[in-house]
Amino acid sequence: MKTQGILYATALSILLTAGTAHAADSEQQFGPNPNLPEPQRGLLPNMTIPEPAPWDDAKPTVPDGYTITAIANDLKVPRHTLVLPNGDILVAEGKGGGKAPKKRPKDFIAGIIKSKGTTSVESGDRLTLLRDGDGDGTYEDRTVFADDLNAPYGLALVDNDLYVANQDALVRFDYEAGQRKASGPPDVVTPLPARINHHWTKALTASPDGEYLYVGIGSNSNITERGMEAEVDRAEIWEIDAETGAHRAYATGLRNPTALTFQPDTDQLWAVVNERDELGPNLVPDYLTRVQEGAFYGWPYSYWGQHVDPRVKPENPKKVESAIAPDYSLGSHHAPLGIAFSNQQVGGEFANGVFVGEHGSWNRGDPVGYKVVFIPFENGEPAGDPVDFVTGFLDGDDKTRGRPVGVTVAPDGSVLVADDLTNAVWRVTRNDADGQAAEADQPDAAQSSDSEDGSGASS
Template sequence: MTRIVELAGLALVFATGAFAQQADQPLLSGEKAFGDWKADRPGVRRLLKPQDMPKPDVAESASNGGGVTDRPEGARPKLPPGFSAELVASGIDSPRVVRVAPNGDLFVADSRANQVRVYRLAQGSAKPAETSIFAKGLTRPYGIAFYPPGDKPQWVYVANSNSVVRFPYREGDLEASAKPETIVAKVPASHHWTRDIAFSPDGKTLYLSVGSGSNIAEDMGAKPKGGVEAWAKSQPLGAAWGAEEGRADVLAFDPDGKNRKVVATGLRNCSGMTVQPATGALWCVVNERDELGDDVPFEYATAVKEGAFYGWPWYYIGDNEDPRHEGARPDLAGKVTLPDVLIQAHSAPLNIAFYDGGNFPADYGFPAEYRGDAFVTLHGSWNRNVRTGYKVVRLRFKDGKPTGEYDDFATGFVIADDALWGRPVGVAVAKDGALILTEDGNGTIWRITYGDGRS
């Protein structure tokens, strides 16, 4: 109990002068953009470029995870001026991805409990008017998508760790009306198990992300059967083999699960996907590899280019060769696609949502300058001497294209070097313009509004 009181006191200290919020602060670039939880505050803006990345250090690898404690009384996300956060729900086992149904219901993957929850909020409020378990008996559910896209979906798709299933859906359903139908079976499920899904705007393509089975393909084997040259000729650019075959990929299917194809390779763990409303482009946020030092390599968010290879396991952030695979794939040098937005190493980006903002009520919608930007949740580091991540950042866009800059938006989840209460995971935009955030440190869901949008 004493420990919780001490942490609550620390939270109050950080909420005052030392963390005075500024709407806009000078852009931090190069090494100055490297930070940790003590330097995070809403409005801090960063820009990282490939040349800012230090050289890898295989010998130096920190282990600094854990430290989750009870949420101190009154603790909530720290936000820019004019924004407020209200608690929707707490005590959830493992709230991960959150997606918003066309009628406004919040569908939340409760992964450890193997179920999908539904929250129907009272109008303009964070208070749930109704809650329900939509489906149970799943296998570590994560991604959720409604099909067909638009106002009248007929199915709810759920990505288990080892499959994609769907349930019949009618507007307002709080419980599934039938057993799940398997659409994609035999998805490899070990190690990186978070499978996200999204549909193309025309509804013709189902996208599925499948993360790697390891950190750097330790068990893949040095060469595929028949040799690297033969493999490279018969497979997509940069495709892994052995235990990693079919992993670190973004895949595409017809909505019925047929006609599988590889969209892109070398994305170590694309743990969150969405479609950009302005362009229809598919976006991924990617957890890069560990054990190369505190600031190597950068994580990233990127529009997924068809046929692209993003480097894993042989390269990272362009033609930077992983020293643990030195000389293994010289044929891939110069063929690695650079991602669009670089994020500090070990931040662990898990989800992404674009703030479209076209028809939101004035009382709840964010300021106009947020329209077209994206929000990314950073789950937080374990492989760094001083913690980084544990926040929500805003990716800046101009005319539908990323500038490469990102701002701290929601911070305050870490309260001491060895203690934190929140780990952001899911993010979505509600029908009224509020931002919905899940975190799985204390199992909470938050509704973030601007101005008078408080209940």
């Protein structure tokens, strides 16, 4: 035991030292054709978590013409938000996982590193309702809508059915407009894979017609180090019949699909996905993609289409041959956990596209992510580099004051950001109220998809 302790301490010392070294950046990896360098493999990956720091009198930075305000503080690990028809906001609060066995020394070390960037607040395991009774932008009324949940993450509302994706089951509450508290415990729609739960978050969205729910289920490992038997029904997006609870794999090979939504006025499902680690600071790119029914996205056998991952044994050439590439690279290790399509009321250059909440890296020397970005769209697809929308979570001294998770766009154009390090919900509003009203009157204004958002976890 003494020898094991010495070896562990030595490995930890080596890794912590390595984690302070800054890895060289390759060419930026944004867009449909990212630069993919050669894999870098070693005994220990580079690991750095920025030191948490208080906001004090500071707050996140938003573009000129917009204002950001914390509409809720002192929450218990907020992950995702849902805007209800009367303007109330539901917040899913919880933290799951934590029971995956650590099989390698680097697993212990990674746990220590990652814990530096998480809140010490206990999991809320609840839904909190925020209400702005007089419409002044201050959500003065705050109540617990439902508690005794199990690490709730994704949220969706279909008519009078409120769906919540716990880490172990998809459940349903009855909901009436204006309701402040659940009328009783939820019904279970269907159990969800929860053994080990290396990736515990369960992203959720509803089809536009409300007939189906879509749940993102992450893998039980980085790259099958727990064996393929641990990956049954994992690294998939499930399609679930809302009436019966019957499910099928809608798409596979997505290592950790952390947020899902439907593009407004279409039947097109989109996702953001956290890709694999330990191939270097610039592999493998996390991504935004439309989700094609029946498609295989590579994990674990390949990445970004048909780039073979040499660590996976036995190989599976037929699966690699069938793998398709995602639509848009967000860069490696940005850890996207939120997605929401914009609307005309958001305004300016941010009216047509998608917002992505980036939780931030832990596994590279130079931290990346830690912000909300906007991906502009043209003709229904990504068109251009990401544009910073909410920044300031990470400062120039590599200290972090918050970590974005879920993003929701409300019908009035306000953008909500759940922050699971600050334990707050931020609200971004456009200053030009007259401009917003004028755009809202235009007949072709896009509709918000806020009621379909739901997903965050670490990569």
